[in-house]
Amino acid sequence: MAISTDEVRQVARLARLALSDGELDTLGGQLGQLLDYVKQLDRLDTSGVIPTSHAVETGTPFREDVAVPFPDREALLANAPDRDGDAFRVPRIIED
Amino acid sequence: MDFEAVIGLEVHAQLSTESKIFCACSAKFGATPNANACPVCTGMPGVLPVLNRRVVEFAIRAAVATGCTVQRKSVFARKNYFYPDLPKAYQISQYELPIALGGHLDIEAGGAAKRVGITRIHMEEDAGKLIHDGAFAGSQGSLADLNRCSVPLIEIVSEPDMRSAEEASDYLRRLRDILVYLEVCDGNMEEGSFRCDANVSVRPRGQEKLGTRAELKNMNSFRNVEKAIEYEIRRQVELIGDGGAVVQETRLWDADRGETRSMRGKEEAHDYRYFPDPDLLPLVVADAWVDELRQTIPELPVPKAARFSEQYGLTAYDSALLASVRALAGFFEGCVAAYAKNPKTTANECIQWKDAILAGAVSAETIAQIVEDRETGLISATAGKTLIEQSIATGRPVRILREELGLTQMSDAGALEAAAAGVIEANPKEVGIYKGGKEGLLSFFVGQVMKETRGKANPKLVAEVLKKLLG
Numbered sequence: 428m429a430i431s432t433d434e435v436r437q438v439a440r441l442a443r444l445a446l447s448d449g450e451l452d453t454l455g456g457q458l459g460q461l462l463d464y465v466k467q468l469d470r471l472d473t474s475g476v477i478p479t480s481h482a483v484e485t486g487t488p489f490r491e492d493v494a495v496p497f498p499d500r501e502a503l504l505a506n507a508p509d510r511d512g513d514a515f516r517v518p519r520i521i522e523d
Numbered sequence: 524m525d526f527e528a529v530i531g532l533e534v535h536a537q538l539s540t541e542s543k544i545f546c547a548c549s550a551k552f553g554a555t556p557n558a559n560a561c562p563v564c565t566g567m568p569g570v571l572p573v574l575n576r577r578v579v580e581f582a583i584r585a586a587v588a589t590g591c592t593v594q595r596k597s598v599f600a601r602k603n604y605f606y607p608d609l610p611k612a613y614q615i616s617q618y619e620l621p622i623a624l625g626g627h628l629d630i631e632a633g634g635a636a637k638r639v640g641i642t643r644i645h646m647e648e649d650a651g652k653l654i655h656d657g658a659f660a661g662s663q664g665s666l667a668d669l670n671r672c673s674v675p676l677i678e679i680v681s682e683p684d685m686r687s688a689e690e691a692s693d694y695l696r697r698l699r700d701i702l703v704y705l706e707v708c709d710g711n712m713e714e715g716s717f718r719c720d721a722n723v724s725v726r727p728r729g730q731e732k733l734g735t736r737a738e739l740k741n742m743n744s745f746r747n748v749e750k751a752i753e754y755e756i757r758r759q760v761e762l763i764g765d766g767g768a769v770v771q772e773t774r775l776w777d778a779d780r781g782e783t784r785s786m787r788g789k790e791e792a793h794d795y796r797y798f799p800d801p802d803l804l805p806l807v808v809a810d811a812w813v814d815e816l817r818q819t820i821p822e823l824p825v826p827k828a829a830r831f832s833e834q835y836g837l838t839a840y841d842s843a844l845l846a847s848v849r850a851l852a853g854f855f856e857g858c859v860a861a862y863a864k865n866p867k868t869t870a871n872e873c874i875q876w877k878d879a880i881l882a883g884a885v886s887a888e889t890i891a892q893i894v895e896d897r898e899t900g901l902i903s904a905t906a907g908k909t910l911i912e913q914s915i916a917t918g919r920p921v922r923i924l925r926e927e928l929g930l931t932q933m934s935d936a937g938a939l940e941a942a943a944a945g946v947i948e949a950n951p952k953e954v955g956i957y958k959g960g961k962e963g964l965l966s967f968f969v970g971q972v973m974k975e976t977r978g979k980a981n982p983k984l985v986a987e988v989l990k991k992l993l994g
Contacts, residue, residue: 441794443605480598480799486807487599492540492577495547497561504557506567513556514654514666517607 429462430455524764525728528756529736530691530721531683534698535676536708537649537716538581544648544675545572545615545803552714556668564648564673566611571802574599578675579806581707582622582646583816585677588701588823589641591626593813597645599803602795607667608650616678618797621645622806628701629825630693632686639694640682649674677707683722683733688752692745695719696847700824704849712744721752724769725759734759735769739783742776751776755783827852835859835866844874854880854887861891862898869894876911884915892921899934900981906930932981936988939972939980943988946971957993965989 435455439446446454497503500513509516543550546563563570586593600618626641651672653665679698685691699717702708710717724736739755742748754776759769774783822830824846831842831852846852855873859866872890879885893911896902902910902925910921910930917924925931933939946968947954957964965986972985 437794441603441796481801481804483804485804486596487574487804489576489579490542490547490573492542492575493547494542494549494551496559497548500557500560503560503562503565503567509664511664511666513558514668515557515607516664517653517667519655519664 429459429466526725526756526760526763527728528686528688528752529683529724529726529733530685530687530752532681532685532691532694533720533722534679534681534695535649535718535720536585536679536702536710538578538675538677538707539709540575540577540581540675542575543673544575544578544646545673548670548673550674554670556666557670559670560672565669566609572615572800574803574806575675578646579622579808580816581675581705582644582677583808583813584705584820585679585702585707586623586626586644587813587817588705588820589626589628589644589679589698591623591641591644593623593808594620595808595810596620597622597806597808599646599800599806600797601800602647602797604793604795606650607665608653608669609672610651610667610669614648614650615800615803616647616797617645620805622808628681628694628697630685630690630697632690632693637684637690639684639690642680642682644677644679647676647678648672649676683724688749688756691721691752692749695745695748697824700847704821704823715743718743719748721748721755723752723755723759725756725763735771737769737771737783738773740773740775740786742778747776747778750778750781751783754781758783821849824852831855831870835870837867837870841870841874845870848877848881850881851877854890857887858890858894861887862895865894865898868897872907872911879911879915885911889914889921896922896925900984901925901931901934903932903982906932929979931979933976933979934981934984936984939976939984939988940992942972942975942980943968943985943992946975947989947992954993965993968993 432451432455435451435458436446438458439451439454504510504513504515507515538550540550542548543559543564546561548559548561548564551559557565563572583593597617598620599615601613602616602618603613605612621643623644624642626644627638628641630637630639649671651667651669653667655665681694685694699708699710699712702717703710708717712718719742721739721742722736723739724734726732726734737755737759739751742751755774762769770785773786775786776783824843828839828842828846831837831846832839835842837845845855851873855870858869858873862869869890872894873880876885876890880890889911893902893907897904897907906925909928910924913919913924913928914921950968950971953964953967957968968989969982969985972989973980973982
C-alpha cells in the first residue's frame with residue numbers, strides 16, 4: 428500500500444475527521460489506490476518541466492480598490508449554527 | 524562563555540486600502556461585528572476571490588523602497604488550518620513564489636551603519652477577531668467578528684542579521700517610518716496594524732552555526748519588542764549556562780510579568796499543507812508597472828535627513844528626528860520656504876512643537892513668523908514660546924497676539940540709549956568699578972535696563988548700547 432495507517436490517521440486528524448480502525452483501513456486502501464494511479468506519471472521524465480500550478484497562463488484579474496458593503500449581514504449570520512447579536516458564536520476556544 | 528544573539532524579524536503590516544484583499548468589503552476599523560463581511564470573506568461555498576489592485580501596488584512600493592526585487596510572477600497559496608477566526612479553514616498567502624525577494628534596510632548599530640537583509644515580502648489576508656468567553660457575563664463559547672478577516676497584509680521577513688535588542692528595535696522603527704512614508708500602512712503598533720514576531724537564538728561568539736531559535740509573539744510596542752528580546756536572550760544564555768538546551772518553540776511575551784512563556788500544547792506540530800490556490804491565477808507584474816510605481820516613491824527618511832543636514836546645516840540628530848515623520852519634514856520645509864533665515868531655529872521650533880504641529884494646531888506660517896521675529900530681535904525666545912502657546916489656545920495669529928500681549932521687544936536705539944543713560948547716571952559706583960576693569964558688571968547694567976523697560980528691551984541691543992556708552 429502506498430500510504431501507511433499512521434499517515435491516514437494524520438491526514439484524518441488534519442481534516443478533523445474521527446475515523447474508526449475499520450474506516451482507517453478502508454480509506455487507507457482507497458487512498459493508496461488513488462496514489463498508485465497518479466504514480467503512473469512518474470514514468471515520465473519531468474526534470475526539465477517547470478511545475479504548473481494553473482493551466483491558464485494569463486495573470487490574475489484585478490478589482491479596483493473600492494469598498495462596496497455587502498447589504499445582508501442577516502443572511503450571513505443565518506447560515507451559522509449559532510450567533511450572539513451580530514457575532515457568530517463558536518464552541519469555546521481556550522486561550523491561556 | 525561569551526554569547527552572541529542572532530535575531531530575525533517578521534513584520535506584518537496592514538495595508539491602508541479602502542477594501543479587503545479579495546472582496547469589496549470595507550477594510551476600515553471600528554464597524555459593528557460582521558458589518559464588513561460578505562460571502563467571500565466568510566468562506567461561503569461557491570464564491571471566488573478577486574485580487575485588489577491597490578494591494579499589489581502597495582506591496583510593490585514597499586518592495587521597491589526596501590531594495591527588493593519584484594517578481595514578474597508570484598503565486599497565492601493556501602495555508603490550511605482550522606480556527607474560527609478564518610472560516611475558509613485556510614489563509615490565502617504566498618509561499619514558494621512571493622511578490623518580492625532580496626532587499627535590505629540600513630540601520631545604526633553602536634553608532635555605525637549596518638545593513639540588514641530582507642529575505643522576502645509577501646501578501647496575505649488577515650484573520651478575524653475572536654472575543655472569548657468571560658468577556659461578558661453569561662456568554663457561552665467564543666464570538667467571531669470577521670470584519671478584519673481578509674484585510675490585506677504584507678509580511679516582511681528579515682535575514683537573521685541583528686545582534687541585539689537595540690538593533691532589532693532600530694530596524695523596526697526604520698521599517699515602520701518607511702511604510703508610513705509610503706502611505707501603505709498607518710504603522711500603529713498598539714492597534715495591531717504593524718505587528719512583529721521575533722526569531723531569537725544565541726550562539727558562542729565566533730561560532731558560525733546558528734543556535735536553536737525561539738519565536739516570540741505578542742509584543743505590541745517598540746518597547747515591548749526590545750524588552751522581550753532582551754529577556755529571551757538572557758533566558759537562553761542562562762539556560763545553556765546551566766547545561767540545558769533551547770527548545771524550538773513559540774513563546775508569548777507577557778508584558779505584565781516581563782517574561783516570555785512557552786505556548787506548549789497549542790503548538791502542535793504545524794502542518795499547513797501549503798498548495799497553490801486554484802481559485803487565483805498567478806499574479807503577473809509587468810516591469811513597466813514596477814517602473815511606474817518606482818516613480819511614486821518619495822524621498823525616504825535616511826536620504827532626507829542627510830539632505831537636511833547638508834542643505835540647512837542641522838545636526839544629524841535633528842535632521843533624523845524631522846525626517847522620521849513625513850508630515851513633520853514637509854512642515855519644516857514649508858516653514859523654511861516662508862522664512863529662509865536661520866533654519867536651525869526653525870528646526871528647533873518644529874521639534875519642540877512636534878505634537879501640536881502633527882495635530883494641525885500650529886501652521887507653518889506661525890513658526891516662520893516666530894523665527895523671523897526672533898531673528899530680527901522683535902521678540903525673545905521666551906516670548907516666542909508664550910505666543911505659540913497662546914496661538915494654540917486661542918487660534919489667533921501670533922503677530923496680533925504679540926501686540927495685544929505687549930511682547931514686542933523695544934529695539935528702538937534712541938529709546939534704549941535714553942534708558943541706558945539713565946541707569947548709568949543712577950549707578951556711579953558700579954560705573955567706576957566697571958571702568959576699573961570689572962567687565963562682568965555689564966550684566967548688572969543690562970539687568971537694570973531690563974527692569975527700567977519692564978522686560979521689553981531687547982537684551983542683545985541693550986548690551987551693545989551699554990558697551991558703547993560705557994566704552
